[in-house]
Amino acid sequence: MARVYLENVTKKFGNVVAVEDATLEIADKxxxxxxxxSGCGKSTTLRMVAGLxxxxxxNIYIGDTLVNDIPPKDRDIAMVFQNYALYPHMDVYNxxxxxxxxxxxxxxxIDRRVHEAAxxxxxxxxxxxxxKELSGGQRQRVAxxxxxxxxxxxxxxxxxxxxxxAKLRVxxxxxxxxxxxxxxxxxxxxxxxxxEAMTMGDRIVxxxxxxIQQVGPPMEIYHHPDNAFVAGxxxxxxxNFMDAVLRRDGDDLWVQSDGFKVKLPxxxxxxxxxxxxxxxxxxxxxxxxxxxxxAKDADPDLIVTANVDVTExxxxxxxxxxSAGKESYIARVDAHTRARPxxxxxxxxxxxxxxxxxxxxxxxxx
Amino acid sequence: MLKSVSIHLVLIAACIVAVYPFxxxxxxxxxxxxxxxxxxxxxxxxxxxxxxxRTLIFDKDFTIWLWNSLIVSGATVLIGLLLAATAAYAFxxxxxxxxxxxxxxxxxxxxxxxxxxxxxIYIMVVRLNLFNTYTGMIIAYSVGSVPFSIWLLKGYYDTIxxxxxxxxxxxxAGPLTTFYxxxxxxxxxxxxxxxxxxxxxxxxEYMMARxxxxxxxxxxxxxGFQKLRDQFTTQWGVFSAASVLVAIPAMxxxxxxxKWLISGLTLGGLKE
Numbered sequence: 001m002a003r004v005y006l007e008n009v010t011k012k013f014g015n016v017v018a019v020e021d022a023t024l025e026i027a028d029k030x031x032x033x034x035x036x037x038s039g040c041g042k043s044t045t046l047r048m049v050a051g052l053x054x055x056x057x058x059n060i061y062i063g064d065t066l067v068n069d070i071p072p073k074d075r076d077i078a079m080v081f082q083n084y085a086l087y088p089h090m091d092v093y094n095x096x097x098x099x100x101x102x103x104x105x106x107x108x109x110i111d112r113r114v115h116e117a118a119x120x121x122x123x124x125x126x127x128x129x130x131x132k133e134l135s136g137g138q139r140q141r142v143a144x145x146x147x148x149x150x151x152x153x154x155x156x157x158x159x160x161x162x163x164x165x166a167k168l169r170v171x172x173x174x175x176x177x178x179x180x181x182x183x184x185x186x187x188x189x190x191x192x193x194x195x196e197a198m199t200m201g202d203r204i205v206x207x208x209x210x211x212i213q214q215v216g217p218p219m220e221i222y223h224h225p226d227n228a229f230v231a232g233x234x235x236x237x238x239x240n241f242m243d244a245v246l247r248r249d250g251d252d253l254w255v256q257s258d259g260f261k262v263k264l265p266x267x268x269x270x271x272x273x274x275x276x277x278x279x280x281x282x283x284x285x286x287x288x289x290x291x292x293x294x295a296k297d298a299d300p301d302l303i304v305t306a307n308v309d310v311t312e313x314x315x316x317x318x319x320x321x322x323s324a325g326k327e328s329y330i331a332r333v334d335a336h337t338r339a340r341p342x343x344x345x346x347x348x349x350x351x352x353x354x355x356x357x358x359x360x361x362x363x364x365x366x
Numbered sequence: 367m368l369k370s371v372s373i374h375l376v377l378i379a380a381c382i383v384a385v386y387p388f389x390x391x392x393x394x395x396x397x398x399x400x401x402x403x404x405x406x407x408x409x410x411x412x413x414x415x416x417x418x419x420r421t422l423i424f425d426k427d428f429t430i431w432l433w434n435s436l437i438v439s440g441a442t443v444l445i446g447l448l449l450a451a452t453a454a455y456a457f458x459x460x461x462x463x464x465x466x467x468x469x470x471x472x473x474x475x476x477x478x479x480x481x482x483x484x485x486x487i488y489i490m491v492v493r494l495n496l497f498n499t500y501t502g503m504i505i506a507y508s509v510g511s512v513p514f515s516i517w518l519l520k521g522y523y524d525t526i527x528x529x530x531x532x533x534x535x536x537x538x539a540g541p542l543t544t545f546y547x548x549x550x551x552x553x554x555x556x557x558x559x560x561x562x563x564x565x566x567x568x569x570x571e572y573m574m575a576r577x578x579x580x581x582x583x584x585x586x587x588x589x590g591f592q593k594l595r596d597q598f599t600t601q602w603g604v605f606s607a608a609s610v611l612v613a614i615p616a617m618x619x620x621x622x623x624x625k626w627l628i629s630g631l632t633l634g635g636l637k638e
Contacts, residue, residue, distance in 0.1 A: 052532050072535040079536045085529035089551045098547075099537035146537070156536075 002063035002076075002153040002186060003028045004049060009058035011044050011210075018044040020210040021058070026188060031180050033201035034190045036233070041210040042190045043158055049188060050079050050156050062153060073102075075154075078147035082159040084139045086131040086146075092118075093127040096146045110149075117148040120179070137168045144176075148183065155187040161196065173199060194234050198222065206230045223353075228281055228362040231355055237286045237319060239355070240329035244282040246275045246356070255282050255356070259324025262349045263301035269356060272365050280365065283355035286319065289331035292346040293338060302348050308339045322347065388613075395419070395606035418603040419611070428608060430583060431590030436615065437500055438586060439568040442507040446564045447557060449508070450515030455545060457516065458523035459531075469520075472513040480510065480573065488577050498581045506574050511564040518563075522556035523549065558626035565619060569612075587612050 004026040011019040019041040026032045034042040047053040049060055051072035060067050067075050078099070086095050093114055100110045118124045121141040131139055140160060147155055160176075161169045177200050180187055191197055197204045198218045206213040206221065206229075214226040218234075225231035231239045244257040253264040253272060264272075292303060306322035306329075313335065320331045320339045331347055339345040356365040389409055396414040397404065404411070422428045456462070457469060487506050496502030526549060534544040550557070572588040579585055585593070587608070594605050 050532075050536055052535065071540070072532075073538040073540060077536060079533070081529050081533060083527070083529060085527070085533040087530060087533070087548060098534070102538040102543065146533075150537070 003030075003061075004154055004186060004188065005059075005061040006045070006049070007059040007061070009045070009048060009060060010056050011041070011048060011053060012056045017210050019048070022212055024205060024212065024215065026186060029184050029186055031177075031187045031189065031200060031202045033197045033204045034188065034207060035192065035194060035197040035204055036207035036213075038192060039209075040207040042192075042205075042207050045207070046079075046156050046158055046188060046190045049154070050077055051075050076152050077154045077156055078150045078152040079156040079158065080143050080147050080160045082162055084131075084143040084163075086139060086142055088131050091128050091130055092123065092134070092142050092145075095131070095142055096149050099146065099150050113149040113151070114145075117145040120148065120182070121145050136164055137172070140164060140172065144179070148179075151185075153186065155183075155185055157187065157189045159191055160189075162191070162193070176200060194236060198234065204234070206233060208233075224364075225355065226364055228283065228357040228364075231283050231357070231364070235285055237330050237332065239283045239285050240289070241357075242282045242284075242327040242329065243359075244280055246272060246278060246280050248276050255280070255351075255354075257282065258326040259306065260304040260327075260349070262304060262351055263299070264351050264354065264356075268352065268354075269365060272356060275356070275358070275365060279359045281357040281359055281362065283357060284329070284349055284351075285353065286330045286332035288350040288353045289322075289329065289333075290348040290350060291320075291331070291333040291337045291339065292348055294334050295348045298348040302351060303346055304349055305344055305346050308341050308343050308345050310341055311337075311339060320345070320347075391606045391609050394602060395610050397603055399603060418601075418607040421601075422604050422607045422611070426594070426604070427582065427585070427590060428587075428611070431585050431587040432612065432615075434500075434584060435569060435586040435588075435612075438503045438507065439565050441500065441504045442511055442568040443561045443565045445504060445508050446511040446515050447561055449512050450519050450560060451550065451553070451557065452545075453512075454516045454519035455523055455549065457520045459528075469517075472516055475509075475513045476517075483509070484573065484577055487574070491578060498579060498584050500584075502578055503575065503586075506578060507564075507568045507571065511567060515560040515564060518560050519553065519556050522553055526552050554626045558623040562619060562623050566616060569616060 004024075006022050006024040009019060009022045010017065022041075022045060034045055036042050044053060048055050049062070051067065051070065055068055062075055062077070087098065090098065096114045096117060097110045100113060105113075114127070115124065118127060121144060123138060123141050123145060126134060126138060126142070131142065134142065140163075143160065157176075161172050164172060173196060176189075189196075189201065201218060203216060204218050204221050205215045208229050214221055214230045216224075221230060221234055225234065228241060232241065242257050244255045247254040247256050247261075251266065253266055253269060254261055255264055290298070292298060304324065306324040308320055309323055309328065310321040312319040312321070315335070317332055317335055318337050318339070320333055320337065322329055322331055322345070333339070333347075337345075357363065358365060393409050393411055395418050396416070397411045398413045398415050398417065406412075457465060487509065491497055491502040491506065494502070496505065530548055530552070531544050534548045535541075539547060570588065571586075575586045575589050579589055582593075591605065591608060594601055594608065
């Protein structure tokens with residue numbers, strides 16, 4: 001068990017900067033998620049911690065040890081790869097035992113650990129099989145098992161669920177979270193899937209173009225994104241962004257766009273004054289656009305009339321695709337909504353939870 | 367149904383074409399001396415005898431030739447695989463100055479006709495005092511087999527996913543352990559093909575051996591066979607018996623290595 005500390009870490013491939021000046025402290029026993037679109041540097045960051053990529057600048061510590069020049073085998077880490085990377089010529093038992101054999105563990109200890117891990121993962125009956133005789137989900141479990149038996153200081157997981165089908169992914173997500181509770185080990189987990197990021201980790205690191213955008217607990221990032229990229233990346237369906245102008249009317253703050261004008265709560269945006277009469281990006285999450293039919297006592301200053309383009313019934317709720325003027329946006333409303341494509345519908349913008357971003361820097365205005 | 371029948375007809379015809387000459391040789395090797403030039407097509411000749419085999423083994427130097435061939439071919443295979451397996455790994459996995467040029471150079475050596483190399487190799491071998499020695503022959507054969515094997519193995523290593531090696535590195539293996547515990551076992555099909563090819567090349571080679579071997583005790587079987595022909599007569603029965611016997615090691619090797627010549631060995635290790 002150990003903390004991991006990245007200090008001003010930079011990785012360049014030739015002239016391309018994959019990771020730029022990343023500083024990050026991962027606490028002991030923490031489940032940290034690195035999330036971002038492809039090419040954002042999250043896998044590279046993980047591979048540098050693993051020792052599979054050299055660091056161009058900066059330092060990485062595992063525990064209190066500077067590991068920059070320590071080969072992967074001596075870092076006491078275990079890694080689960082996206083495509084499993086099981087040794088095809090070894091059966092499941094030997095796949096899991098390989099690392100322990102290399103470290104010259106006694107046979108009885110290897111046996112105990114492999115069987116214990118296999119039991120946790122429910123793969124005891126598969127120990128004699130070769131990887132090619134396993135299903136995707138089973139292979140994934142073996143890959144996890146291979147990491148677990150090592151009892152390493154840090155687990156590194158590189159999109160371990162991305163090759164599983166949707167149902168299995170949901171199941172494994174819960175199992176991994178349980179596993180973390182059980183093993184009480186530091187886990188660094190890379191994913192491009194914001195759902196995994198939201199549901200599994202203690203903290204999320206959002207990366208883009210090699211730069212860390214924001215670090216924080218999932219709900220903190222969800223409710224208080226530092227910039228428009230983070231706001232748009234975390235949450236599904238994604239946050240609606242609309243070009244708008246900030247207006248002052250007496251003491252009140254309004255946001256005006258091509259298709260609507262709504263009042264903002266003054267207390268939410270204390271630093272907004274410098275943006276008055278300037279263009280900003282107005283962000284609001286689909287669940288914060290309410291169906292007026294279900295928000296009877298709504299403030300009239302927050303009501304917007306929009307055209308309904310498409311409705312997507314999801315069962316428990318409906319995604320309504322709305323447009324007004326040049327702007328279009330999605331509302332996530334009650335399944336019993338009366339909104340129908342081709343009609344107009346009244347919705348309420350819950351601006352208590354809306355966001356403003358600077359048009360130039362895309363930084364959050366608070 | 368019709369398709370299956372026609373496929374079988376073609377395959378049976380191909381088998382006959384392939385096997386018949388060999389059966390003729392077997393047949394001739396069994397003929398008694400009096401019937402050597404008989405035009406009979408019977409596979410088991412009348413009065414079949416193993417006399418030719420006895421003559422070959424006990425009255426000629428056949429066992430010496432066979433032994434020499436085995437030593438030279440076996441060592442060529444071993445040295446070839448040892449050098450090629452490691453060199454090809456370097457070419458496949460690491461970027462170093464001269465990598466491209468090295469690969470092209472190795473390919474160029476394969477384009478020279480073997481006859482062209484006879485004289486330079488002969489001169490080198492004589493200067494190095496390796497004339498009439500196993501070492502000389504093995505070096506001469508390896509000159510051809512190592513570059514070929516490097517190319518073959520490099521191509522195969524390129525298809526082995528790097529993640530497997532990375533997994534091993536994280537699991538606690540050093541680069542060398544990763545190579546022989548993970549990469550080499552997965553490359554067995556390519557190693558088997560390279561080994562087989564190098565063995566057959568060295569086993570059947572005549573021209574180089576003819577130039578490099580003068581001492582009868584060093585003859586490999588292709589040179590030895592020539593000695594079965596006298597100036598005026600050829601003992602076709604003995605010659606045929608010898609042909610049958612030298613085919614046996616090659617056939618055994620084929621059968622033995624066939625279990626490694628399985629495709630898809632890396633199947634299942636990664637998500638396809």
